[in-house]
Each structure stands twice: as structure tokens, then as C-alpha cells.
Amino acid sequence: MATRSGDRVDLLAAGLERRPVTEVSEDAMLVDDARNGDRAAFGRLYYRYARMVHGVLLAKVPVCHVDDLVQDVFLLALRRLSTLRESGSFGAWLAAIARNLANDYHRRSVPEDQLEDDAFDNDIERGNSGNIMGAQQSQAFAVLDAVRSLPDAYREILILRLVEGMTGPEIAARTGLTHGSVRVNLHRGMQQLRAKLGPNTSNNQPGQETQ
Amino acid sequence: MDTGNNRTEDQPLAGSGDYLWDRSGEPNPEIQKLEGLLGSFRHDGLAPMFPEIVPDRRWIFFPRRMRRFPFLAAAAAVVAIAVVAFLVNAKKTVPAIVAGWDVSRVAGTPRIGPKMISGKEGTSRLGVGQILETDSESRARLQADDTGQIEVDPGTRLRLLTMGAGLKRIALDRGTIHTYIWAPAGQFVVDTPSALTVDLGCAYTLQVDDTGAGLVRTSLGWVGFKLNGREAFIPAGAACATRPKVGPGTPYFEDASAEFRAALARFDFEDTPQQRTEDLAIVLSEARKRDALTLWHLLARVEGEGQRILVYDRLREFVPPPATVTEEGILRLDQPMLDLWWNKLGFDDISVWRHWERSWSGAATPAREK
Numbered sequence: 001m002a003t004r005s006g007d008r009v010d011l012l013a014a015g016l017e018r019r020p021v022t023e024v025s026e027d028a029m030l031v032d033d034a035r036n037g038d039r040a041a042f043g044r045l046y047y048r049y050a051r052m053v054h055g056v057l058l059a060k061v062p063v064c065h066v067d068d069l070v071q072d073v074f075l076l077a078l079r080r081l082s083t084l085r086e087s088g089s090f091g092a093w094l095a096a097i098a099r100n101l102a103n104d105y106h107r108r109s110v111p112e113d114q115l116e117d118d119a120f121d122n123d124i125e126r127g128n129s130g131n132i133m134g135a136q137q138s139q140a141f142a143v144l145d146a147v148r149s150l151p152d153a154y155r156e157i158l159i160l161r162l163v164e165g166m167t168g169p170e171i172a173a174r175t176g177l178t179h180g181s182v183r184v185n186l187h188r189g190m191q192q193l194r195a196k197l198g199p200n201t202s203n204n205q206p207g208q209e210t211q
Numbered sequence: 212m213d214t215g216n217n218r219t220e221d222q223p224l225a226g227s228g229d230y231l232w233d234r235s236g237e238p239n240p241e242i243q244k245l246e247g248l249l250g251s252f253r254h255d256g257l258a259p260m261f262p263e264i265v266p267d268r269r270w271i272f273f274p275r276r277m278r279r280f281p282f283l284a285a286a287a288a289v290v291a292i293a294v295v296a297f298l299v300n301a302k303k304t305v306p307a308i309v310a311g312w313d314v315s316r317v318a319g320t321p322r323i324g325p326k327m328i329s330g331k332e333g334t335s336r337l338g339v340g341q342i343l344e345t346d347s348e349s350r351a352r353l354q355a356d357d358t359g360q361i362e363v364d365p366g367t368r369l370r371l372l373t374m375g376a377g378l379k380r381i382a383l384d385r386g387t388i389h390t391y392i393w394a395p396a397g398q399f400v401v402d403t404p405s406a407l408t409v410d411l412g413c414a415y416t417l418q419v420d421d422t423g424a425g426l427v428r429t430s431l432g433w434v435g436f437k438l439n440g441r442e443a444f445i446p447a448g449a450a451c452a453t454r455p456k457v458g459p460g461t462p463y464f465e466d467a468s469a470e471f472r473a474a475l476a477r478f479d480f481e482d483t484p485q486q487r488t489e490d491l492a493i494v495l496s497e498a499r500k501r502d503a504l505t506l507w508h509l510l511a512r513v514e515g516e517g518q519r520i521l522v523y524d525r526l527r528e529f530v531p532p533p534a535t536v537t538e539e540g541i542l543r544l545d546q547p548m549l550d551l552w553w554n555k556l557g558f559d560d561i562s563v564w565r566h567w568e569r570s571w572s573g574a575a576t577p578a579r580e581k
Binding site for chain 1: 231234242245246250251252253254255356357359394396413431432433448557558
């Protein structure tokens with residue numbers, strides 16, 4: 001291996017690539033405190049990870065059911081906290097629970113062969129309010145649908161960035177993915193989103209010029 | 212910074228703007244508008260009322276309420292002593308909790324060895340050396356909290372080989388698994404009859420048919436595929452086939468043209484030397500900038516300098532090599548130069564793989580071929 005990457009390899013070996021040590025150890029402390037009955041510690045974990053869980057679910061589940069499922073994810077995590085062996089893996093573990101519940105939601109809701117077809121066209125999300133919905137809300141749903149039609153690898157990360165307002169480093173820290181994976185998927189997802197939205201949809205503000 | 216609409220999919224990722232990544236630098240109006248629109252769906256931040264947490268592994272011999280009734284406390288103590296005595300006597304017949312995966316039934320009746328998992332008993336355990344099988348109607352889910360989760364499709368047979376602190380290894384003899392792994396990169400490995408699959412922080416689907424041929428499709432992060440020194444790096448959106456005795460083919464993005472993919476499959480596994488030249492020409496002519504992934508791998512797979520220089524020229528058109536990488540070095544497959552060029556393609560840094568590869572040297576032979 002080229003010597004220039006030697007330092008990087010050492011960092012990887014020390015586990016520093018994925019997340020800052022302080023944040024991992026903070027999570028681990030909060031998880032340990034929660035295991036010992038400290039509800040406030042679990043509350044802090046909630047505030048730290050709620051956006052990530054919300055985004056993971058929003059990538060797969062109709063908007064109107066996401067908030068309920070966020071609560072389900074944290075309640076399930078609370079019940080199973082004692083089974084988590086590596087406290088520092090809390091984020092990745094929580095994300096997996098969220099993905100499971102999202103998959104279970106679809107298994108319960110529709111036959112498997114219709115999963116691709118539901119396309120989140122849930123009438124509850126927008127149907128009855130269609131007449132009073134402002135143009136901006138309608139456009140927001142259209143953009144959200146476009147994001148959710150992207151491949152799995154891109155939709156979750158784009159939602160975490162564009163909906164939940166997390167930065168790339170935050171996404172990597174919360175989900176346990178590497179910075180490289182998040183960065184690549186963020187940019188490729190954005191390219192595909194642009195292609196889906198067309199040149200005028202994603203940036204049609206008069207007088208503004210895309211950089 | 213340039214994240215404008217006129218960017219094409221094949222333009223390099225490097226330098227595409229810090230605002231999308233971490234909101235640094237000059238704000239991008241297009242992304243700001245998307246943030247404004249989609250921000251209406253953002254989590255509202257309100258926390259639910261969580262139930263009281265029962266502390267883990269805490270022994271409470273006599274709750275306060277019981278202290279008011281000493282006879283009850285004494286009876287409880289006698290019962291506790293009896294239970295302890297029973298457990299001590301029964302210790303020899305109670306198996307210790309073994310390292311492994313929790314297995315839950317999703318559909319049908321998966322089996323661990325001869326034992327059927329009906330779902331009534333809740334979660335079963337797959338221990339080291341045990342075999343999990345699903346028939347054509349069955350599905351199962353494996354979970355290990357410090358490793359990840361595996362969905363097992365019908366018609367699958369897998370074995371748990373190792374479940375150590377830094378090494379978790381299963382063998383997929385046939386069938387399909389969907390994995391999402393959160394263990395540190397390089398710790399989770401799947402043996403197939405034709406290659407070793409090393410997780411590098413990702414989600415992927417792995418299929419093995421009855422002949423031992425395999426296919427990996429990565430949906431998140433990336434995967435390493437290796438057999439006897441032949442290796443493949445498969446990022447999200449890409450796939451790679453593998454064949455017994457041959458090892459990993461050449462990875463490709465699944466949105467490449469049908470002609471590209473068909474020619475690549477023939478080149479990897481079917482062609483005579485003459486046909487390989489013809490199919491290589493098709494691959495090179497059909498390649499897009501994104502297919503630099505495939506072209507980089509082809510550098511080490513083509514035969515002789517004549518073919519390699521064709522691949523070198525085509526790859527150079529899409530992604531010029533770094534200044535320190537020479538044509539001569541690439542033609543003699545200088546590994547540091549190949550790695551430097553890979554790092555310029557816009558995928559993850561190859562040092563991630565090289566680091567973990569060292570810990571696998573000597574182990575990259577699938578179980579069936581040993």
C-alpha cells in the first residue's frame with residue numbers, strides 16, 4: 001500500500017474513521033445510564049437520534065404513519081436495550097430497528113408484490129386536502145415522491161440531508177456509515193434527483209441562477 | 212462550488228460543493244429551495260412519554276413492600292435458595308448460552324439442523340457449526356446486536372462458522388440473503404462456494420445457485436469480493452458475479468447498457484481468447500464515465516499489454532490518472548499506482564479495503580474449495 005495512506009489505515013484501525021471518539025463514548029455512557037434506569041439519559045438519546053429515525057422511516061413509509069412509527073422504534077429500543085452488547089453501536093442498531101419496522105409496516109399493509117407500486121400514494125397524506133393544499137405543499141409532496149423513488153442507497157441519505165437538515169458528517173455519525181459512503185451516495189442521489197425533477201423543477205426561482 | 216442543474220451524472224464527484232455535504236461555503240440556491248420545500252416534513256422534535264426503565268441485571272432481594280411482611284420475605288428467601296440449589300444441580304444438563312445469531316421465523320418453517328422453527332417459541336439460536344435451512348415456503352431473520360441483521364429467503368442453506376469478537380463468518384451454500392451489517396468494516400465475512408464476501412460497512416444481497424455461482428448486489432456502502440488474489444470492490448448500485456474455480460468477475464453498475472453487461476459477463480466467464488477481444492471492444496465502446504468502476508477492475512483482468520493499453524486509454528479518457536501514476540506502471544499492474552488511480556474515481560478510499568485485506572490474507576479460500 002502506498003505510504004501516503006498509512007496514517008489513514010492507522011486511524012481506521014483505531015476506529016476513528018467512522019465517528020468521533022467523544023461522540024461514541026457519549027452515546028455509550030447514555031446507553032449505559034439508560035440501562036441502569038435513567039430515563040433522562042434515554043431522553044437525550046431520543047433527541048440525538050429522533051431525526052435520523054424519522055428520516056429512515058420517511059424514506060419508506062407514508063408521511064401520516066411516520067410519527068407513530070418513530071415512537072414505536074424508540075419504545076422497542078427501550079425494551080431491548082439490555083440486548084445491545086456494544087453501546088457505541090447504538091445508532092446503527094437503532095437505524096436497523098427503524099428499517100425493520102418500516103419493512104414490517106409494508107408486510108402488514110400490502111402484499112409483497114405490490115411494494116413497488118404503492119409509491120407512497122397514500123390518499124390520507126394528501127387526498128382530502130387536495131383542494132385546499134397550497135401549491136408549495138403540493139410541490140413538496142412531488143419532490144418527496146421523487147426522492148422516495150430513488151434507489152434505497154440514495155433516498156435515505158437524501159432525506160436525512162434535505163428533510164431532516166442533517167449534515168453529511170452528522171448522517172455518518174448517526175447511522176454508523178463511513179463518511180465516504182455518505183458523501184458518494186449524497187452526491188449521486190442528488191444527481192439522480194435532479195434528473196428526475198428536470199431542469200426547471202428543482203430550481204425555478206425567478207432571478208436565481210444555479211451555481 | 213458547482214452543484215448546478217447542468218451537471219451530468221458522469222461528472223466527477225470531487226469538488227461538487229461543500230454546501231450539500233456540510234453546509235459550508237456559499238449556499239446553493241437549488242439545495243436551499245429543496246430544503247425549504249422538504250423541511251415541512253421534518254421531525255417535530257417532540258419526545259413521547261417513555262415508560263419507566265427496569266434496570267438491567269440488578270438483584271433486588273426484598274422489595275420495600277415485602278419488608279413489611281417478614282414471613283413473606285422468609286418464604287421468598289427459602290424459595291430463592293431452592294431455585295439456586297436446583298440450578299446448581301441442573302447446571303450440568305443446561306447448555307451454556309452460545310455465541311450466535313438470534314433466529315426468528317418470518318414465514319413457513321425454517322429449520323436449524325433438524326429442529327423446526329415454528330414461531331411459537333419466539334426466537335431460536337443459531338450457534339457456531341449449526342446449519343439454518345429454509346424450504347421453498349420459508350423465510351427467516353437472523354439478528355446479532357453487535358453485528359447486524361440478515362434476511363434469509365426461501366431455498367437457502369447457511370452455516371455459522373465463527374462468531375468471535377472481531378470476526379463473524381458464515382457460509383452461504385445456496386440461496387439468497389439480504390444483509391445489513393453494522394459491525395465495524397471487515398468483521399463480517401460470508402463464504403460462498405466461489406468467493407469470499409467481506410462487508411465494508413454496507414447493506415447487500417448475496418445469491419448463490421446450486422452450481423455454486425454467486426451474485427452480490429450492493430445497496431449501501433460497499434462490499435469486497437475475493438478469491439485467491441482475484442478481488443472486486445462493489446459500491447452501492449453495483450453488482451458482481453462469481454463462479455467456482457474462477458472467482459469474482461468484474462463489477463458493474465446495474466444501470467449500464469444491456470450490451471455492456473452481456474459482453475462483460477461473456478468476457479468474465481465464457482469467452483475463448485478471440486471472443487474476449489471482441490467482447491472487450493464492446494465493453495470499451497459502451498462504457499460511460501461511471502463505468503470507470505468496471506474499467507479499473509479490467510486492467511488486472513485483461514490478457515497481455517495489448518488489451519491492457521486499450522483499457523488504460525479508455526479509462527484515462529474518463530478519469531485522468533494522478534500525476535504520480537504512469538502508463539508504464541499501470542501496464543505492469545503496479546499496485547500502489549492502481550490504488551492511487553482508484554482513489555481518484557470517486558469511490559471510497561481503497562485503503563479501507565487494503566487494511567482489512569491484510570487480516571484476511573490466507574483465509575480467502577471458500578470453505579468448499581479448501
